[in-house]
Amino acid sequence: MIGNFTYCNPTKLYFGKNALESLNSELSKYGKKVLLVYGGGSIKRNGIYDKVIALLEANGKTVFEDAGVMPNPTIEKVKEGVARARAAKADLILAVGGGSVCDYAKAVSVSVNCDEDIWEKYFIRFEDVSCEIVPVGCVLTMVGTGSEMNGGSVITNHDEKLKIGHVFGENVFPKFAILNPEFTFTLPKYQMISGIYDIMSHILEQYFSGTDDNTSDYLSEGLLRSLIHSANIAVEDPLDYEARSNIMWTATWALNTLIAKGKTTDWMVHMLGQAVGAYTDATHGMTLSAVTMPYYRYILPYGTAKFARYAINVWGVEPANKTEEEIACEGLDRMEAWMKKLGLVMHLTDLGATREMLDGMVKSTLTKDGGYKVLDETDIRAVLSASF
Amino acid sequence: MIGNFTYCNPTKLYFGKNALESLNSELSKYGKKVLLVYGGGSIKRNGIYDKVIALLEANGKTVFEDAGVMPNPTIEKVKEGVARARAAKADLILAVGGGSVCDYAKAVSVSVNCDEDIWEKYFIRFEDVSCEIVPVGCVLTMVGTGSEMNGGSVITNHDEKLKIGHVFGENVFPKFAILNPEFTFTLPKYQMISGIYDIMSHILEQYFSGTDDNTSDYLSEGLLRSLIHSANIAVEDPLDYEARSNIMWTATWALNTLIAKGKTTDWMVHMLGQAVGAYTDATHGMTLSAVTMPYYRYILPYGTAKFARYAINVWGVEPANKTEEEIACEGLDRMEAWMKKLGLVMHLTDLGATREMLDGMVKSTLTKDGGYKVLDETDIRAVLSASF
Numbered sequence: 001m002i003g004n005f006t007y008c009n010p011t012k013l014y015f016g017k018n019a020l021e022s023l024n025s026e027l028s029k030y031g032k033k034v035l036l037v038y039g040g041g042s043i044k045r046n047g048i049y050d051k052v053i054a055l056l057e058a059n060g061k062t063v064f065e066d067a068g069v070m071p072n073p074t075i076e077k078v079k080e081g082v083a084r085a086r087a088a089k090a091d092l093i094l095a096v097g098g099g100s101v102c103d104y105a106k107a108v109s110v111s112v113n114c115d116e117d118i119w120e121k122y123f124i125r126f127e128d129v130s131c132e133i134v135p136v137g138c139v140l141t142m143v144g145t146g147s148e149m150n151g152g153s154v155i156t157n158h159d160e161k162l163k164i165g166h167v168f169g170e171n172v173f174p175k176f177a178i179l180n181p182e183f184t185f186t187l188p189k190y191q192m193i194s195g196i197y198d199i200m201s202h203i204l205e206q207y208f209s210g211t212d213d214n215t216s217d218y219l220s221e222g223l224l225r226s227l228i229h230s231a232n233i234a235v236e237d238p239l240d241y242e243a244r245s246n247i248m249w250t251a252t253w254a255l256n257t258l259i260a261k262g263k264t265t266d267w268m269v270h271m272l273g274q275a276v277g278a279y280t281d282a283t284h285g286m287t288l289s290a291v292t293m294p295y296y297r298y299i300l301p302y303g304t305a306k307f308a309r310y311a312i313n314v315w316g317v318e319p320a321n322k323t324e325e326e327i328a329c330e331g332l333d334r335m336e337a338w339m340k341k342l343g344l345v346m347h348l349t350d351l352g353a354t355r356e357m358l359d360g361m362v363k364s365t366l367t368k369d370g371g372y373k374v375l376d377e378t379d380i381r382a383v384l385s386a387s388f
Numbered sequence: 389m390i391g392n393f394t395y396c397n398p399t400k401l402y403f404g405k406n407a408l409e410s411l412n413s414e415l416s417k418y419g420k421k422v423l424l425v426y427g428g429g430s431i432k433r434n435g436i437y438d439k440v441i442a443l444l445e446a447n448g449k450t451v452f453e454d455a456g457v458m459p460n461p462t463i464e465k466v467k468e469g470v471a472r473a474r475a476a477k478a479d480l481i482l483a484v485g486g487g488s489v490c491d492y493a494k495a496v497s498v499s500v501n502c503d504e505d506i507w508e509k510y511f512i513r514f515e516d517v518s519c520e521i522v523p524v525g526c527v528l529t530m531v532g533t534g535s536e537m538n539g540g541s542v543i544t545n546h547d548e549k550l551k552i553g554h555v556f557g558e559n560v561f562p563k564f565a566i567l568n569p570e571f572t573f574t575l576p577k578y579q580m581i582s583g584i585y586d587i588m589s590h591i592l593e594q595y596f597s598g599t600d601d602n603t604s605d606y607l608s609e610g611l612l613r614s615l616i617h618s619a620n621i622a623v624e625d626p627l628d629y630e631a632r633s634n635i636m637w638t639a640t641w642a643l644n645t646l647i648a649k650g651k652t653t654d655w656m657v658h659m660l661g662q663a664v665g666a667y668t669d670a671t672h673g674m675t676l677s678a679v680t681m682p683y684y685r686y687i688l689p690y691g692t693a694k695f696a697r698y699a700i701n702v703w704g705v706e707p708a709n710k711t712e713e714e715i716a717c718e719g720l721d722r723m724e725a726w727m728k729k730l731g732l733v734m735h736l737t738d739l740g741a742t743r744e745m746l747d748g749m750v751k752s753t754l755t756k757d758g759g760y761k762v763l764d765e766t767d768i769r770a771v772l773s774a775s776f
Contacts, residue, residue, distance in 0.1 A: 001569075001633040004404030009397070015649070016392030181389075215614040215634045215641070222610030226603040245389040246603045249649070253603070261403070261637070 001262035031091030064088035073104040081108040099145025106153040138177040144195030146255025148177035163278040181245040194285030202254040266371030275364040282351035289344035294386035303372030389650035419479030452476035461492040469496040487533025526565040532583030534643025536565035551666040569633040582673030654759030663752040670739035677732035682774035691760030
């Protein structure tokens with residue numbers, strides 16, 4: 001654990017089949033006016049909406065609705081939500097949905113009392129919050145992003161063809177999150193496996209950085225093994241409560257800052273995926289899976305030792321009589337085979353991307369310097385091209 | 389992750405070589421009167437005391453001292469500390485030391501404004517706190533107990549020959565903890581390896597419970613592998629910063645409630661060790677190491693599958709062509725060899741225990757029902773006897 005760092009995560013998690021009941025104790029901490037934020041209406045079909053409304057009413061809340069949050073929430077929609085929150089004088093923003101809804105709720109939370117241009121302030125200049133926030137609570141219905149226990153908020157600007165994430169401080173973290181694995185049962189398989197790969201990528205993008213030997217990497221290996229094990233079960237039987245519960249818990253701990261401690265972290269798969277997302281509006285996790293193999297095979301020579309460790313500790317590659325590079329490649333081969341078996345998208349063409357978009361996607365890809373190689377435009381082009 | 393549970397851990401951790409500087413920002417959150425709690429004076433010899441005093445004075449604090457907290461803090465000493473905190477009208481209790489000092493600070497914290505008999509209330513009747521607490525902050529100088537990020541407080545009553553722990557709620561958790569691995573460098577080797585084994589036992593006593601397959605167990609395996617790896621380095625070179633930092637971080641996460649989620653947890657090694665501690669006043673971690681092998685070999689038949697998993701995933705036992713029991717036993721054999729190599733105490737006689745104490749220790753051992761076998765008096769006698 002080299003370097004100085006702080007850890008503080010104040011989000012209270014309620015987990016299990018009865019988790020929603022905890023709304024009773026949580027709601028009493030906030031004022032009467034609640035902005036209920038959700039997406040396209042699936043929570044109305046599966047009954048979660050009715051349960052939440054009943055609890056809000058039983059607790060004497062006045063409910064203001066903000067529906068229609070899209071999978072990749074836009075800055076225009078955020079501005080609409082801000083207007084609704086201001087009109088309602090909301091005391092609490094209750095996000096019911098997946099990571100997009102949580103991300104969106106946080107973006108509204110930090111903007112209600114902000115007079116500046118929020119896209120410029122938070123997503124271009126990456127400034128800290130300088131106004132009072134409106135507290136956010138989450139009822140999670142899709143897992144993957146970890147947004148329920150962190151400060152992350154990814155917003156898309158279609159005019160500028162940009163999809164950018166801001167990581168806010170702990171005051172913006174959801175005050176509470178309700179995690180009932182059963183709420184994820186009705187999710188279509190495509191969304192489920194996309195979420196699983198989002199989790200995996202979160203872990204890997206923190207793991208594949210640094211050459212020191214720290215506890216975070218051992219925790220990451222544990223999370224990866226748990227995720228792979230439970231994903232194999234869930235893809236066969238999506239109603240397996242134990243597998244879905246492990247996936248849900250792993251998602252939260254994959255991106256709540258813990259496994260980044262003492263590490264530089266990489267995040268280039270997300271940078272590449274977000275550029276793809278800005279052009280195709282594809283499901284987030286699938287944009288990551290489509291660029292993963294080209295990216296990791298491209299940077300393997302710069303971090304061979306770590307890829308070899310990954311192969312042995314996560315994929316059970318037998319190291320005897322093999323070079324470090326052979327071990328590392330065998331690990332990626334096993335990962336690729338597993339990804340295909342799970343049903344993940346492996347090519348950008350399957351997400352509606354065309355070669356005409358390539359120049360734009362290359363230019364939209366932000367670069368990071370925490371991983372094993374800092375990519376330049378030529379590198380980015382090579383990686384994205386290899387996914388067509 | 390079977391069952392319903394909540395997770396909330398509000399302690400803010402400052403980690404690294406510069407961690408002590410964060411006292412500046414933390415102290416500003418509290419009033420002027422600080423009760424400085426510490427042990428036998430080692431912090432005066434190694435300079436930490438002077439650094440802390442300088443920071444307290446620079447922040448305009450009035451310091452009241454409460455020194456002499458013993459390795460197994462007694463209820464008499466807690467009552468003395470309560471009197472000091474009351475006289476000082478302390479706004480903050482700053483614990484500088486190891487787990488004993490932190491445990492003691494928490495016991496004082498919940499007792500300053502309590503009119504009842506605190507031994508009876510907290511350590512016999514295990515009641516919740518019903519009074520205002522005095523906030524606690526920690527500067528850690530010895531690792532092992534995890535007390536810096538949890539609600540645990542273990543107190544000894546010599547009159548009643550009892551050493552009992554109460555796990556308080558999150559309002560009693562330290563508000564902040566300062567973790568500088570260098571502060572542990574001057575610790576004698578005996579104390580260092582005792583702390584390492586305390587950490588290991590914390591992980592194992594949560595791991596060895598339940599038959600479901602949950603993420604907590606994968607995280608535990610990661611922590612165990614990290615701990616074993618770093619312990620092997622630290623025992624050869626106690627000044628290896630990276631190893632000591634991993635051990636410090638692992639200690640915190642071994643007992644801050646995370647890896648217990650979704651599990652019943654066992655804790656019989658601690659129950660046995662605490663009974664030994666009440667009779668011998670021996671170093672806590674060594675009371676655990678001395679009873680571990682007799683206990684795990686005794687319960688192995690009731691949890692063979694988990695012991696086999698442990699052998700494979702933590703100790704790298706090759707499972708091919710072996711029965712589950714053979715695999716499980718080989719894992720414990722490897723663990724025993726490692727414990728001896730590290731220099732841990734393996735027999736109660738090496739802690740000053742005599743056969744005359746056996747009846748008393750058996751009677752003082754509290755039982756728990758979360759592990760693979762609920763022990764009766766005959767079982768407890770058999771386990772303790774096997775350690776002589």
